[in-house]
Amino acid sequence: MTLKSPSIDENEIEKFRAMASEWWDPKGKFKPLHKFNPVRLAFLRDKIVSHFNLNNTSHTPLEGLRILDIGCGGGLVSEPIARLGAKMTSVDAGEANIKTAMTHAQETGVKIDYRVGTVEELIENGEPPFDVVLNLEVIEHVADPHQFIKDTASLVKPGGMIFVASINRTSKAFALAIVGAEYIMGWLPKGTHEFHKLVKPTEAKQALKAGGISIQETTGVSYNPLSGEWSLSSDTMVNYMCVGTRSE
Template sequence: MTQTDTAAPASWSIDPADVARFSAIAAEWWDPKGKFAPLHVFNPCRLTFIREQALARFGRDGNDRAPFEGLSLLDIGCGGGLLSEPMARLGFSVTAIDASERNIATAATHADEQGLQIAYRPATAEQLLAENAGPFDVVLTMEVIEHVADPGEFLRTCTRLLAPGGLLIVATLNRTLKALALAKIGAEYVLRWVPPGTHDWKQFLKPEELRAFLAAEPVAMHGPFGVTYSPLTGRWSRSTDCDINYMMTVTRD
């Protein structure tokens, strides 16, 4: 047993039960029809948003093959690397961390097979901050904050890893009755998109709570930016509806 797969010091914001849950299915990250199939479907929408926000923030040319060359990116809670790999292909120098050693092993093996250089390591955001790692031009924490034990401290730690002029993107689930019905009960117990118990609705977060977490930090928060799923097309897209899934950006000047 490893510490990152079973337990964590009290100073870490991770939830050991959630780490263990994702560790148990780590080998399935890159199976588009496996337990992470919903993330594979969600990924194009997430990638488009990240790319658009980063192009605007850093004034890069989207026609370039690797528009973000020379910029650093930290993917917190990277899982099997579903975002880390396309970020590396876009030119970012990618550091990717996860509290699960099994997730990191899966991600590193897949990146090697693709010939991609990504600095994977089993670690938490708090560890990197304590080590004075970074700062990073872009920090991603996508569908992670609803799984941590102390979301406020976790988000503040993420912002402190951000370089001046940098961009943080956070994606999560809204704590609404609509999200309870569709993202929790519907997705887990009716459609079986994700294993039952993947989410705890009480840990979903409202946009105003994210803003409150960072009220005393020297950063600006923007959004929320809603995303919705269409059962007719089988695709996710940007939306004004933030009742279930949404993203927010944080900038440091």
């Protein structure tokens, strides 16, 4: 048994095409994700290529790798990773998100196995483990972050790796990622993030370790308001990314 992979009803195609145009509009309401995406994608690519000793000069260096993007939304990470050659399985609990992502992938000719469902269902259905699991900007929106991280970690095959990215639970993150981004700049709808649900890097790493993962690296991602660009940083007080691996 596998998770539901919905077909796109022709009667709904325009609705999801409109939603796809919103998700993929770099100047629209998902502008913060588009701004954030280049540095995040470069980080993912570099770490995966290095870990698996892949050809860094290839246009499709991730060919042969099976990668899971859990909580994939409209596919802003899934599509670029698939273009790098990976065999993508992308899962989201929201059917509208999956249909939107499928519509855009069809229009751009990118092959991705999009499914509606949860990580718990993947495990219950006996999904084979993946070379790489992407757990990006999701843990701050789930009921039990510790268990969720452990569950996603269980889907990493021996020798594989996992990425967890989120927002730290600090006063600086509250000021910048919630008050600044949602209430002052209007980058995100008010209430997108609840401070008490944010997860500290130490908590994320504890959950990964409980799931049998060895932590390799934790890096920050910082925003420069003058240039309007994001970059990797030693400052993990707001945005951070953790990289972990499972031993052979």
